[in-house]
Amino acid sequence: MEAEACQADLGRCFLGICKVKDPMPRNAILHYVARSLELNAARAQMQPNKAEISNDGFAVNMAAVMLILCKPFLDPNSDKIERIWPDFICHREYISIAYPNDLTRLGIVPDDTSMAIVDNSRQTEEGFNFVSRCFFYALRSLHLGPVSVVRRLKYYQNNLRHIQSQAPDALTPHAPPSAARTQFSIMLGKLQAAQCQAFQPSLVSNSICLYAVYLKWLVYLGSTPSQDNTVKIDFNRKMDNMELPLSSPGNVGFEFTPEYIIDDATTYLEALAQHDPDTLDTVNPESLETILVSFVALMASPGRVNSPHLRASFAESIFAAFLPSSEKGHDNHHFSSFEGIRANMLGNSNFICKYLAPGLLELYGDVEATGHWNAISHRQHIALLLRYIWNIESHRSAFHDFASSRTERFVKFANGIINQTNDGVADSLQRLREIRQTQLDRKNFSFWNSLSEEDKRQRVQALEENERFVSSALLLAAEVLNMLGYLSLDLVFVKAFIVPALVHRLAGMLSSILVSLSGPRGIELKIDQPEQYNFKPKELLAKVFQTISRFSSNENSGSFVDAIASCAYYDYDAFKKASSTVKRFDLVSHDEIPKFNSMNEKAAVRSKELAEEDANMEDAPDEFLDPLMMTLMDDPVRLPNSNNILDRSVIEQHLLNYKTDPFSGLPLSLEQLIPEPELKAKIDAWKASKK
Structure with a gap:
């Protein structure tokens, strides 16, 4: 509580400076924030040189203060969301010092693509409005502060499990002092300290609200088919009325957004649900519902979110934060008193009922690309989610639509x-x-x-x-x-x-x-x-x-x-x-x-x-046999690249795993297959003569 009080005092101090009519103090304090984020960029690494970066306390406090500055627009329904300018991190003429130049972008952005600049004054940091600067600085400070701390939790847990497996007797209540016992105590202390820092109640509440605002803003950008930021985006329309997948091509701001910010939102929510579900219960339900709708919108738009790893993280977060503990199979999860409210969000919205099941079903196949062990874990959790929503009648038509059309x-x-x-x-x-x-x-x-x-x-x-x-x-x-x-x-x-x-x-x-x-x-x-x-x-x-x-x-x-x-x-x-x-x-x-x-x-x-x-059929002519399986063909089709003829079922099975011609290695799709009706007629006639 002392840390939260200190952060609140710092926040009021920063806010007071920013409210001064003279822009110089405001620009000075925001430049200090940007410069500190620039100098602490290495905190995004798993093992940075600690002598070159600030400690966790400074980074978490900076995030807490920036969230206080963002307080006026932390409500997803705030009209200030319209004042967030995407070109702050999108155009090539100016890139904030708070953000590295080599960030991975959400979309595939050609080198010559650039966000249109409406106002030439936006050539410097000071040319952007206060809302945009606070918004993007806060997202960056969360990445380098609380999220950086959260990413180490799994490392601490793995170390604790390793010590437990290697020296179980040394950890019993009456065991004598030992190196293993000391190491376990140190690692447990690091884990608990990290949890306390990353999951302070006010920090959690404000962080989730900011991610809700960001995700709503991003999804609205993605649903707007505009190549620049000159088109007015209606942020007041209901998210339930959106059609998926998100429009393509979409707003350049959507394509340019750093991928890690979305990954931060999934990482933080998933870790919070796993480590401190009681604090998650205190979060504004409307913000959580906005996050859920946004995750579904992005997950169900594979053409806009290319990374299967990122799309899988949406499912993992939904599994962790919204699926009831009783439905999580063999996973040992803490039961929280308000989890029923979050679970109800999976069935209360027409948008969720229309798009969640198809998004999960399609993702089940796509996670093949995440690697063997990751795919096993992702598919287990997706299967548990599917089982739960299958029993919600309002989802059934979406299941049927996916299977039939x-x-x-x-x-x-x-x-x-x-x-x-x-x-x-x-x-x-x-x-x-x-x-x-x-x-x-x-x-x-x-x-x-x-x-x-x-x-x-x-x-x-x-x-x-x-x-x-x-x-x-x-x-x-x-x-x-x-x-x-x-x-x-x-x-x-x-x-x-x-x-x-x-x-x-x-x-x-x-x-x-x-x-x-x-x-x-x-x-x-x-x-x-x-x-x-x-x-x-x-x-x-x-x-x-x-x-x-x-x-x-x-x-x-x-x-x-x-x-x-x-x-x-x-x-x-x-x-x-x-x-x-x-x-x-x-x-x-x-x-x-x-x-x-x-x-x-x-x-x-x-x-x-x-x-x-x-x-x-053993004496079938060679031209009737599939060259890969050496079996009699039922529906011969020609491959346009290599000009080979295969049975449709054989090449369809191949294309499920490899989108290439098996002979030439060139790209191939189902739509490119050329039917061979004359050969099929010959095969059918030959088969009939053998009966």
Whole structure:
């Protein structure tokens, strides 16, 4: 409280100077702020040279004082938002000393692009109005102060966990003094000090309000199709009335805005929700709702926000701040008394109900580009968000619209599900076998003791790596299968999944898991303490069993049964054993077992028919075969760049992961594929002659 009182006094002092009629004192104090921000630019680094920068106290106090100067326009509905001039950080003739020249911009900005300058007096810092200068200085001071402190919290937490794992006995209440205990105490003190500095109640309240104003201002810029700042932007219109995606091309101010400011907003809100949800409860709900709407608008506009990392951070912040603790799966989150108010924001707005689900569904596929481990974490949280809003009736039409009218985007989303589950479960099951073997070897004392110390060390390291991978991958796989489970009950989604580009991969993925659990190698998955690895074989089997049963019974074309029958993993006996297992342990509702058994019988018959058909097609002319898969083509298409002919399903699958011609490496899209109707007619006639 003493720190807040000191900051308030400093703020009043600065404000008093700025209110003097003579502009000289005001310009002098603001120049001092800009100069201090310039000299402390290195605070944005994770490990700066502390001898060359101010300490955390100065940086946080500077941010608090600048927020006090911004107080008159911290309300998102303030009419002063119109006085924020984007060219303060956008035109090339003048760049504030507070902002480095090499900032990453939100959009892709050509070198010759420049913000139009309405007033030639804006060639110096003093040429900009007070509101603009305070606004952008405050955002920069938050970046170098509280946000810089927040970014170190994860580092402190990781160090604490490492010490706990390496020396657990040294941290017990009655343990004697030790280096590990001292190191733990020092690191814990740093963590708590950082939390106190970054999450002071008044600082939090003002910071969230400023980010709300900034995000609203930015989204309105992005929704205005203007190449300069001469067009009047209506900041008074309701955000609920916006149409997404944001207009393209948009206002140059939107393209020029530094990407890190948006990242700061997501980082600060996410950390606040994780570390101090009680203080988050005190924040103005209107500001939080403005932030939520802005995050959704930016997340659902991938053409304007190019970075998948940044778009993923919107979902992470929504997950942390707005999803109820009870819906966060295995994450250990503190329950706060007002989280229900924030959760209600996910269903109260027509805008949120229209755009949140499509934004998350599209992002689920796009996070593939963030890297393996990041994608696992992002997809787990996106899946939990989707499950929550799926149960809010007002979101359902947006889900259906995405599945029925956005075919290419839906296929990308579904491909993300299949890729993640295939990789996660297949790798996890193999690693579980390795874990089992190591567990058995360690129990065999004579064998284990016969190994060299180096061999033991390598085996233990491999075991620990496998344990880390399996526990995270199976957690996500379980959530993805939950999602497939409830989507397979919806006829709109069943129809969307049962398309040539997806149905065979979907059937193969589900069959592979079921056969791994119920087939002859299932015994190899029997490990000690499976719950430690989030491995729950009965639950996993039940989810896959239900999903197969529902897809087969909810689609009328027979495509899914054909796909099951034709996939390499199909095993009639393993499917039959799975049915007996779920019945014996009462894992699924009784009405689903007959449906599954009926599907299995149909698949067995169809599998034999397909085998006979394949035998008849073995002498197909080479021109009828897909050059990549060497299988008979159903829908041949020509690639314009390389002039090769492939089956449409094969090239569509390739384009889900690589937007290039597989032969020439040149860019390629679905729209460029050229149908080959004459060749298709020849293939169809040849197939008919073989029946």
